[in-house]
Structures are given as structure tokens and as C-alpha cells.
Amino acid sequence: MANENSRTGGFGAWLLDPKRRGALLVTPAITILFVMNIFPLLWSFGLSFFNYRASSLKVPTFRGLSNYERVLTDDKVWERFQTTAIIVGSSVILQLIVGFLLALMFAKAFPMRRIVLMLVLTPMMLSFVSVGVFFKLFYEPTFGVVSYLLSNFSDDRFVVLGTPAGAIAGIVIADAWMWSPFVMLLVLAGLVSVPKYLYEAAEIDRASSWRRFWTITFPYIKSLLLLAVLFRTIETFKLFDIVYIITEGGPGSSTETIAVYLYRTAFQFFRTSQSSALAYIVLFIVVVLTNLYLYAVNRRAEEVD
Amino acid sequence: MARRYREIGKAGWGYTLITSIVGLIYFSPVLWIILTAFKTRTDALAVPPKLFFTPTLENFTSVFYRSSITTGTSQSTDMALYFFNSIFIAGTSVGLALIVGTLAAYAFSRYPLRGNDTYLFIILTTRMMPPIVVIIPIFLMFRLSGLAGSYWGIILLYTAFNIPFSVWLVKSFFDELNPEIEDAARMDGASESRVFFKFCIPQILAGLSATFVFGLILTWNEFLFALLLTGVETRTVPVAMARTLGGEVGVDYGLLAAIVTLFLLPIFFVTFLLQNQLLRGVTFGTVKK
Numbered sequence: 001m002a003n004e005n006s007r008t009g010g011f012g013a014w015l016l017d018p019k020r021r022g023a024l025l026v027t028p029a030i031t032i033l034f035v036m037n038i039f040p041l042l043w044s045f046g047l048s049f050f051n052y053r054a055s056s057l058k059v060p061t062f063r064g065l066s067n068y069e070r071v072l073t074d075d076k077v078w079e080r081f082q083t084t085a086i087i088v089g090s091s092v093i094l095q096l097i098v099g100f101l102l103a104l105m106f107a108k109a110f111p112m113r114r115i116v117l118m119l120v121l122t123p124m125m126l127s128f129v130s131v132g133v134f135f136k137l138f139y140e141p142t143f144g145v146v147s148y149l150l151s152n153f154s155d156d157r158f159v160v161l162g163t164p165a166g167a168i169a170g171i172v173i174a175d176a177w178m179w180s181p182f183v184m185l186l187v188l189a190g191l192v193s194v195p196k197y198l199y200e201a202a203e204i205d206r207a208s209s210w211r212r213f214w215t216i217t218f219p220y221i222k223s224l225l226l227l228a229v230l231f232r233t234i235e236t237f238k239l240f241d242i243v244y245i246i247t248e249g250g251p252g253s254s255t256e257t258i259a260v261y262l263y264r265t266a267f268q269f270f271r272t273s274q275s276s277a278l279a280y281i282v283l284f285i286v287v288v289l290t291n292l293y294l295y296a297v298n299r300r301a302e303e304v305d
Numbered sequence: 306m307a308r309r310y311r312e313i314g315k316a317g318w319g320y321t322l323i324t325s326i327v328g329l330i331y332f333s334p335v336l337w338i339i340l341t342a343f344k345t346r347t348d349a350l351a352v353p354p355k356l357f358f359t360p361t362l363e364n365f366t367s368v369f370y371r372s373s374i375t376t377g378t379s380q381s382t383d384m385a386l387y388f389f390n391s392i393f394i395a396g397t398s399v400g401l402a403l404i405v406g407t408l409a410a411y412a413f414s415r416y417p418l419r420g421n422d423t424y425l426f427i428i429l430t431t432r433m434m435p436p437i438v439v440i441i442p443i444f445l446m447f448r449l450s451g452l453a454g455s456y457w458g459i460i461l462l463y464t465a466f467n468i469p470f471s472v473w474l475v476k477s478f479f480d481e482l483n484p485e486i487e488d489a490a491r492m493d494g495a496s497e498s499r500v501f502f503k504f505c506i507p508q509i510l511a512g513l514s515a516t517f518v519f520g521l522i523l524t525w526n527e528f529l530f531a532l533l534l535t536g537v538e539t540r541t542v543p544v545a546m547a548r549t550l551g552g553e554v555g556v557d558y559g560l561l562a563a564i565v566t567l568f569l570l571p572i573f574f575v576t577f578l579l580q581n582q583l584l585r586g587v588t589f590g591t592v593k594k
Contacts, residue, residue: 032405033468117580297591
């Protein structure tokens with residue numbers, strides 16, 4: 001490799017040494033990430049040991065681990081985790097079912113497939129705010145279309161978002177509608193990776209379609225399904241915008257996810273230090289899930305190669 | 306490209322009809338909003354909902370102009386500014402992130418450092434973590450430095466927000482190139498920068514533009530950072546939409562639907578264009594096929 005920079009001496013030459021080229025290229029990205037992500041996180045890590053409130057001018061005092069203790073023993077926090085788990089669990093399951101069925105439908109080649117596929121793929125690209133606005137409109141008790149359709153089945157006016165169960169269902173349906181196409185894409189990728197000769201062999205053996213699915217198709221989509229579950233779990237875990245717009249966490253606090261609760265503690269009640277402590281617990285969960293996800297990605301990469 | 310959709314079995318026009326019906330049902334929420342955007346205020350609130358109505362463009366004009374009843378003059382709303390903000394902020398930050406991210410992606414792909422995987426993991430984690438976690442300290446930081454409400458603050462934040470995505474996605478494109486071609490070029494005496502600009506970049510141009518457009522959509526749609534860190538002058542469309550919804554005077558659904566419809570247009574276009582790259586885009590390049 002020619003050393004193009006040998007003509008300059010001193011610091012310039014040192015910096016542009018081919019040995020450092022990789023590090024040099026990475027530096028701008030890492031610098032920006034450090035300033036806008038890592039440094040703020042270190043700051044809030046520090047804050048989580050004090051009793052700082054962004055709304056007050058009082059000098060914060062050191063409190064050790066008491067914020068973590070308070071957050072972890074707070075029943076309210078556990079309730080929010082439970083709500084989040086229920087929403088994440090039901091939404092991801094619904095996405096898997098719908099996404100899988102859609103994938104089976106679109107696995108075939110047919111005329112104008114690209115255009116028809118557009119109809120299904122669009123929801124995924126919409127903004128959470130738009131989706132929130134749509135569904136808020138549909139659930140609107142007096143003139144929402146969902147409320148209107150439901151009123152055909154019951155004599156009373158059914159207020160979808162009026163009960164905790166209804167509100168959770170409302171949010172889950174909006175989120176699952178938006179993200180089922182994501183699961184569909186992953187399953188489609190798995191379906192097309194099944195070698196054709198396996199199906200031909202099964203044809204000769206006259207294997208039932210049920211058996212064909214479990215012994216041929218499923219092994220090929222298994223790892224992608226795992227990826228879908230992990231990815232969607234991480235993403236749904238953050239659910240904020242849809243809840244904020246459709247129910248604002250209500251009725252009561254029945255749809256308040258951990259993200260919405262964090263927003264409230266930090267920016268409505270200004271318990272800055274306490275929310276930082278909770279944020280760190282959430283961050284820890286995400287780091288674990290991301291690790292699992294990357295593990296699944298690597299396993300899948302090995303299978304494909 | 307064609308390989309990704311190597312379908313199982315073939316079907317005819319009958320099948321197209323069936324899938325179209327299912328597709329339209331799935332798409333109906335979007336369609337409903339678009340229809341609402343063309344309804345008059347009374348039609349929009351009609352019970353039972355009206356499927357057939359005389360379309361009007363009234364809502365679209367009132368997105369940008371509000372006529373005052375008392376004086377009879379029309380006054381422009383700030384919506385044009387918000388659309389400009391959305392485009393300007395997203396465009397600038399995604400562009401910056403793409404440049405910085407491409408350099409880093411090239412390094413990660415070609416000059417593996419010690420602890421490469423750790424860096425990549427940290428980069429991905431900053432993207433996976435809930436925005437609410439990082440926004441608490443950023444909010445304090447912006448308040449202290451006076452960046453809150455300025456274009457630079459939100460652009461810088463969105464650049465950071467897009468870097469992990471750019472690095473991972475662009476790296477997945479670099480990884481697919483054949484390094485032997487680059488080595489051959491080096492043998493012929495091409496400098497490192499020449500290899501990068503004349504050999505690598507042209508080969509992944511399609512991937513780079515896909516990354517740019519995906520970044521645009523992600524940023525264009527972002528809500529929480531914008532909600533907390535933009536001011537009256539720098540407000541983006543999603544925040545403006547949410548504020549319209551929270552109005553005390555009763556929500557004008559036709560107007561809201563019109564804003565959403567305008568906001569959707571670029572997204573339809575892009576979804577169609579990038580269909581084959583969609584899987585890779587939404588998984589940050591971790592799943593290619």
C-alpha cells in the first residue's frame with residue numbers, strides 16, 4: 001500500500017497513517033453519538049443518584065441508590081410494566097398471526113403483485129402520529145366509524161376507549177395494524193428461501209400439507225420468526241406516540257405504558273432524578289433484548305451462508 | 306433484486322382479485338382518512354358515515370389559509386412553515402448522518418478495529434433504546450446551552466438519531482461488495498481515496514439513496530424529540546398535528562385528515578419505489594434476504 005502522506009510530517013502524517021485510517025473514518029460518527037447520546041446518558045446516570053428536579057432551583061443533594069430503591073418498590077411502576085407487557089405481548093402475537101397469514105397470501109406470484117403489496121406495506125411507513133390520529137377518529141364515540149359499526153351489535157352506545165380493556169384493545173389493534181406488514185416481510189423472506197426440491201420430494205412422498213408445513217417450511221422461517229418477535233418486542237416496548245395520542249394513558253392509568261409514565265414523571269411532574277433512575281432500568285432491559293436480537297441475527301446469518 | 310421475490314408457485318388474475326380485496330380491507334383505514342379529507346365538515350361528522358358525497362377541496366385550502374369571519378379576509382396559517390421545517394430538518398440531518406455514517410460504515414467493513422463488534426453493538430443500542438430514556442438529559446442539556454427551539458439543536462439531535470441506522474444499513478451494502486476488485490485497483494496504484502470514491506461508492510449508490518430515503522421517513526415521522534425540543538418557529542408537522550388534536554374548540558376532523566393526507570403523499574411514493582429494499586431498511590440492514 002503506497003503511503004501517500006509521507007510528504008507531510010508531524011501530526012498530519014501521524015493522523016493519516018494507514019494504520020489509523022479505520023479509526024479516523026469512525027471518529028466523526030462516534031463524536032456526534034458521544035455528544036448527543038452517550039454524554040447525556042452519563043449525565044442522567046449521575047443525576048439518578050441525586051434528588052434533582054428540573055423545575056426547581058434548589059441545589060440537588062446526593063441520595064445514593066434511593067431513587068432506584070423507590071422506583072423498584074413502587075407499585076405504580078410495576079403496574080406500568082404490567083400494562084406495557086400486556087400491550088407488547090398481545091400486539092406482537094397479533095402481528096405474528098396477521099403477518100404470517102399475509103405472507104402466505106403474498107408468497108405466490110400473480111399479476112400486479114407489486115401494486116397490491118403496496119396496499120399492505122403502506123401502514124408500516126406511516127408516522128405513529130398519523131396512525132394515532134386515524135384510530136382516534138375511528139374510536140370517537142359519536143361519529144367514529146368503529147363505534148358506528150359496533151353500535152349495530154349492541155343497543156347502548158359503545159365507547160371503545162371508555163373501559164380499560166377496550167382502550168388496551170384499541171391501542172393493540174392500531175399498533176398491530178401498523179406493524180403486521182413488518183412480520184409479513186420477514187416471513188416472506190423465509191418462505192422464498194425454502195429450496196423447491198424439498199416440496200417436490202414431499203409431493204412424491206404424498207406428505208400432508210400440515211406435515212409439509214412443519215417439516216419443510218417451518219424450519220426455514222423459524223429463525224426469521226424469532227427475529228421478528230425480538231425486533232417487534234423491542235420496538236413495541238417503546239410505544240409512546242400512539243398511546244399519547246389515542247388515550248393519553250387513560251382511562252385512569254390503564255393504558256399508561258412505561259414510556260408514557262416516564263414522560264409524565266420527567267416532563268409533567270419534573271421528578272428528573274427519579275425518572276432518570278427508571279430510564280436506566282428501561283435501558284438495561286433494552287440492552288439485554290438488543291443482545292438477544294443480535295445473537296439471533298448472527299445465528300440466522302450462519303444458517304443462510 | 307428480482308431474486309428477493311422468488312415466489313412460490315404462480316397464480317392468475319383471479320388471485321389478484323382476491324388479494325386486492327384483502328389488501329383494500331387492510332388499507333381501508335388510510336382510504337377512510339383520505340376520503341374524510343375531501344368531505345365538508347357536516348359530511349365528515351355524519352352518522353351513519355357517508356360513503357358517497359360531493360368532494361370538496363375546502364379542507365386542503367384551510368390547511369394553509371384560514372378565512373376570518375369578522376373581516377372576511379383570508380390569513381395564512383403556519384402550516385406551510387411546519388411543512389418546510391419537517392422537510393428542512395429531516396433533509397439536513399439525514400444528509401449529514403449519511404455522510405458521517407458512510408465513512409464509519411466503510412471503516413467497519415474494511416478496516417476491522419479491535420473491539421469492532423462492541424462499537425457496532427453500542428451504536429445499535431443507541432438506536433434501539435426508547436427515545437424517552439435519552440431525552441431527559443438532552444432536554445436539560447438543550448435548556449442549558451440554549452439549543453432548545455433552534456434549528457441547530459434538533460438537526461444535531463436527528464443527525465445522531467440517524468447515524469446508527471446509516472452505519473448499519475450502509476455497512477450491509479459495503480459488506481456485499483467484492484473486495485477483490487478493490488484490491489486489484491490498489492495493485493494498479495489507485496490511492497485509497499480513489500478506491501473509495503471511484504470503486505466503492507458508485508457500486509452502492511442505490512443502497513445509499515435507499516438509506517437516505519429511509520432516514521428521511523424515520524425523521525419525517527419522529528414525534529417525541531420534536532414535541533419536546535422544537536419551538537414555535539421550528540415546529541414540525543407531527544407536532545402540529547398532535548396540537549390540532551388537543552384543541553379545546555372541538556377537532557376539525559376534515560382539516561386534520563387533509564393534513565394527514567398531505568403528509569402521506571411522499572410516503573406512498575417512497576414505499577412504492579423502495580419495495581425491494583424495505584425489509585433491509587426496516588431491520589437496519591440486519592436482515593438482507
